[in-house]
Amino acid sequence: MNITVREKNKGFQAIVSYKVNGKWKQKSKQGFDKKREAEKWAKNLMFELMKDKKDNIVDTNEITLGELRDAFIENQKYRIKSSTLRSQKFSLVILDEIKDWKVSKIKPYEMSNFFINLRTKTGKNFTYSIQTTTSMFNFAIKEMKIIRDNPCSQSRQLKKITEDNRIKYIDKELYTEILNSIKSPTQKLFVEILYSTGMRASEVNGLNIRSVFPDRIKVEQQLYNHKLTSLKTKNSYRSVPITHELYKKITSCPIIDISGQIFPKKVYLLYLSKFNVSPHCFRHTYATNLVALKINLMEAATIVGDTLDTFISTYVHSTEDEQEKAFDLIRKTI
Numbered sequence: 001m002n003i004t005v006r007e008k009n010k011g012f013q014a015i016v017s018y019k020v021n022g023k024w025k026q027k028s029k030q031g032f033d034k035k036r037e038a039e040k041w042a043k044n045l046m047f048e049l050m051k052d053k054k055d056n057i058v059d060t061n062e063i064t065l066g067e068l069r070d071a072f073i074e075n076q077k078y079r080i081k082s083s084t085l086r087s088q089k090f091s092l093v094i095l096d097e098i099k100d101w102k103v104s105k106i107k108p109y110e111m112s113n114f115f116i117n118l119r120t121k122t123g124k125n126f127t128y129s130i131q132t133t134t135s136m137f138n139f140a141i142k143e144m145k146i147i148r149d150n151p152c153s154q155s156r157q158l159k160k161i162t163e164d165n166r167i168k169y170i171d172k173e174l175y176t177e178i179l180n181s182i183k184s185p186t187q188k189l190f191v192e193i194l195y196s197t198g199m200r201a202s203e204v205n206g207l208n209i210r211s212v213f214p215d216r217i218k219v220e221q222q223l224y225n226h227k228l229t230s231l232k233t234k235n236s237y238r239s240v241p242i243t244h245e246l247y248k249k250i251t252s253c254p255i256i257d258i259s260g261q262i263f264p265k266k267v268y269l270l271y272l273s274k275f276n277v278s279p280h281c282f283r284h285t286y287a288t289n290l291v292a293l294k295i296n297l298m299e300a301a302t303i304v305g306d307t308l309d310t311f312i313s314t315y316v317h318s319t320e321d322e323q324e325k326a327f328d329l330i331r332k333t334i
Contacts, residue, residue: 003042005035014038016045063146065106066099072136075143081232083224091129092136094118103140104147108155115158130158167277170195170285178275186255190267193250194279197240198286198304201279203231205267209260214247216240219305223266236305287311 004015013030032038134152205223257264290300301311
């Protein structure tokens with residue numbers, strides 16, 4: 001790797017020469033007022049190139065955002081359901097106007113400005129598009145090895161946009177308050193199943209009476225886009241323990257249709273927003289309770305229907321009670 005600094009156009013130009021697969025390449029920049037400024041830029045670039053080589057980052061200056069998007073979608077074909085793939089493809093269409101951007105040159109502030117401007121122009125929420133774009137850049141880092149950092153996850157502004165400020169853990173007091181506010185027996189039963197099983201809302205909507213047993217529920221299908229479909233992943237197929245009391249409530253539900261669907265029509269829980277919770281918050285709560293009960297983490301992940309990594313990183317949150325217990329134990333033993 002060589003550095004050359006020379007005078008050019010009444011200033012200085014820095015050139016860094018380096019080899020990739022046995023072939024010499026160059027990167028240069030001009031317009032420096034002082035020689036030492038050009039040298040500093042060249043040394044910083046050389047350091048970055050050396051880190052890239054160490055981390056096996058490929059020199060791919062010419063790969064565009066559009067090309068990365070195509071590679072990401074192609075890769076996703078073999079990893080996710082076709083319905084999820086369609087959603088991801090649709091969410092990435094908005095990148096068309098910046099598809100010629102060079103991936104290696106994209107800065108966090110550029111991605112922030114792009115999404116913030118979109119929101120300002122349209123008034124729409126692009127949270128899912130931001131999340132999918134973040135996953136796409138993670139693919140570029142881990143699978144393609146063409147960049148080191150994710151310009152979406154590094155942006156503080158984008159983190160604020162996608163930040164979920166809803167309550168993650170629903171304690172028994174709040175749960176009771178939510179139940180007492182529900183007048184519809186159907187919706188009350190739906191919330192009880194969410195809280196007692198950690199099932200996804202789509203899985204509860206797709207629940208069939210033939211999958212309900214005195215001591216457990218077999219999670220075998222979901223209601224997606226108003227259609228009964230297969231589950232999200234193979235880990236989603238599972239059995240979830242239930243109390244006999246919940247079993248009696250489910251089996252005595254008056255709205256079960258002739259096919260055995262417990263909830264023939266999709267149940268919407270929009271009123272939960274006034275409590276600053278969503279149906280998914282019950283899943284967070286259930287997972288956290290499993291940990292508090294000291295259930296083996298692998299078993300807990302299986303019951304929830306996720307991989308161990310996803311279970312730990314996504315659903316496990318400490319409660320204040322558990323934290324105080326941990327503090328007491330530490331004070332007594334250390």
